[in-house]
Amino acid sequence: MNQQNNTQQRQFDSCSDHIVRATACGNAMRAFACRTSDTCREAVRLHDLSPVAAAAIGRLMSGVLMLGCDLDQPGDTITALVQGDGPLQNITVVGEENATVRGTVRQPHVETRYLKSGKLDVGSALGKGTLTIIKDMRLKEPYIGRVALVSGEIAEDIAAYLSISEQIPSIVSLGVKMDRGGITHAGGLMVQLLPNAGEDIVSWLEERVCHLPDVTAMIEDGATPAAMRARLLGEENMTIHEQVPCSYACPCNRERMVKNLLAMGRKELGELAQDPHGISLECHFCDRHYHFSQTEIRQVLGDNPHVE
Ligand SMILES: [Zn+2]
DSSP states (O other), X not given: OHHHHHHHHHHTSTTSOEEEEEEETTTTEEEEEEEOXXXXXXXXXXXXOOHHHHHHHHHHHHHHHHHGGGXXXXXXXXXXXXXXXXXXXXXXXXXXXXXXXXXXXXXXXXXXXXXXXXXXXHHHHHOSEEEEEEEEOSSSSOEEEEEEOSSSSSHHHXXXXXXXXXXXXXXXXXXXXXXTTEEEEEEEEEEEEXXXXXXXXXXXXXXXXXXXXXXXXXXXXXOOHHHHHHHHHOGGGEEEEEEEEOEEOOOOOHHHHHHHHHHTOHHHHHHHTTOTTOXXXXXXXXXXXXXXXXXXXXXXXXXXXXXX
């Protein structure tokens, strides 16, 4: 029992990635906060990202992890797709119900530019474009919402998505801080106003947001996600509902890759089966490689006669 408590304590200190979900001010708002430093480092390691690419995908992963708190069944997913006309081109991030996330960037080595403030210029790297959110709760149809990018800085774009597509006025703050050695701190904070939030609560929140330091500055100071959120909303106004560890993980496996093979169609797969070396597929999210021999491809075709 003690050991279990210690484990739990360790999971939720300021040095481990996790998400906190709470309500505040008498259920007038929902609040989420996360630390994602290790999650973002794993994306950089897998995809060899330039600083601006790392900041873009890191911010989007933190946002998706917090939006993903609404998923409630294993297998439910949320996908965020940012498509822009800037050099990064596009970013895809997928979050699962178990608070894992994975992502990929079309152009991982884009040159890094900085804003006058010294922050990474993610907006120019993405350019003009759209943010699409797909929530797949495995019902008949997934929910799809799309908004134009406001700034391409990700946090404002997610706030615009929540406001326009889900009619939820929100405050979103996301940060990825780097030095020459890579990512030092990353995380996010999100507050969603519920329908019973009155004007007084809105003004009170706006006032508090003005005095809130950057997310990465708070994490650097040793703040846990719960402490960040308390800094914004006040300890006494919050009820914490959940604290869960989060991480970068890809659920790909050979079985899923067989499905990808079949999705190519019988004709193309039949042509690939002519190659005596077989074929290799690579997962874009985790870089794992899957090799299928000529015999195995023929067997896949034989086992799935219904595939056209
Ligand atoms: Zn994978």
